[in-house]
Amino acid sequence: MSTTDAVRPHDRHRTAPEPALRPAAEPGSGVEISIWSRLFFDGKALVLRSRGFFGERRERRYPLSGPQGIRRAVLVFPDAETAARERGAGEVWLLDASGRPVARLLPYQWIPAGAPWLNFEEAVRRSGIAALFKACGIPVERTTQDRADAPRVPWWQKLTLLLSPGPALPLWYQALRIALGGVWFLAFTVLFFSEASLPRLMLLAAGTAFLAPVARLTVRRVTALRNRSAARLDPAPLVEISPCPGPPEEDGTVATRRFVSRAVLRVFPGELSVVDPYGADVRRALSGPAGAVAVVRMTGPDGEPVGVELRYASGVRAPIGAWAGWFAGPGGEAAWGRFRRAVPLPCEERKVSAVALTPSLTRGPGAAFPGPRAKEARQDALFTRSIGTLHSTMFMMFSSSFSFWWAPVVRIESPAAARGSALLGLAGLLLQFAPWCWHHLRSRSYFERPVSGEDRSLRPRSRPRPARSCTSPTTRKARTR
Incomplete structure (x- = not known):
C-alpha cells in the first residue's frame, strides 16, 4: 500500500539521500525527469518521486513495516530467448509479508545511461537497486519468469504497480493525441466510404487534424517552462564547466557550436550533471554506496590527456567526455582545475594503449561530445517524439492534407464548411512544417557549424602544455617531505 501527494517546487528540497536511483536521461521533456525523479529510502519508507498524469511532480511512499509493508524483493530473470529478443528484459518485484505484490521495478528505467546493452543482473547492480535494498534491509530472492514462484498479476495491475520515473512525454498529451487520432479516423472512414458529403463531419475531421499539431506545440512550450522550473529545484552548483575545445583532432572531429553552447558539466553536492549537446542531463552519484569512487584522467601512449571518466568500486567506468572537447583549448587548464577542486573524489591517471585509443573510449x-555527423546531430536534436514515433508525424501530415484535399467534395452543399476545412488543413500543415523548417535552418546555418574564431582561438595544432596532474593529497604530502 502506498500514499501519494503532489509536491510543489518550493515545498520540499529536491536532494535525496543516498543511495538513490536516478532515471535514464532523455532530452526535451525528459530533462525535468532527470532533475526531479528519484527512488530512495528516507529511513522509514521507500519514496518515489515521479511525474504524474498531468505532469505534476508527486511523491509516493511505500512503507517497510506493517501488514502491507514491503518485506522482500524478488529478482525475476528472463529466459535466454526473451533476453536475446527484448532489451532490458527482467523485472524486480517487491512483496509484502503475505507474498502479495506491492510494487514493481524495471531496472533499465533507473540507469542514467547505457541501459539497453546490459543484462538483467548487471542492470540491477548498476542502477543501484542492489545497494538500495541493502540500505533498506530488504532481503532479495531470485527466480525466473517461467517458474511457478514468479509473481503473476494482470497486465493492468502491472502498470499500476510500476515504480517508474515518469513518461518522457506527459500522459495527458499522449492520451489527447490518441483521442484526436481516434475521432479523426472514425470521421475519415465515414467520409471516405459514404456517398454523402456530410459537411459537419468534415469540419469535425478538419478540427481534430488541426488540434494535433496545436497540442504538440503546446507540449513543447509547456516542457520548456517546466524544465526551467525544475532547474530551480537544484541547489547552487559548486562549479559549472563549459567546453573549452582545442583545435580539430587528427581524426577530423571538431567541436560544433551546438556542443559549445549547449553541453555543460555541473558539480552539485554529491552529484555530477553531464548535459550533452541535445539537452539530456545524465546524473551520476558522487557519494554513497552506489556512487563513483574516483575521477580518472586518461592519457594516451604519448602521455597527453585524451579523456575523463568516473570509476566505480565495481570496476565499471563511465566516460564524461574527450579531453580535446572539454579542456584542450584556451581556458581548459583553469576549467580542469575548478572541476577537480569541486569533485569530492580522488583523481587518478590511467594509461590507455594505442589499441584501446578509439573514439568509443570517450x-x-x-x-557529452559533439555529433560526428551534422545529419545525425539534427536528428538527435529534434523534440521528443510520441509513442507513434515517425508514424505519428506522417499521420498528422496526412490528416491535415486530407482536410485540404476533401474540401471540394463538400463545397456544393456547404461552401462555408469547405472553406473552413481547407483553412484548417492549411493551418495544420503550416504548424507542422514551420517548426521543422526553423529547426533545419538553425542547424545548417549555425548549430552544426564548427566553432569560429569568436568562440575559440584557432591556432596551428601543437603539443599542448601539460595539464595539472592528478595527485592525491597523500601523494602531495609525500612529495613535500
Missing part, C-alpha cells in the same frame, strides 16, 4: 553512454 563517446560511451552518458558522455
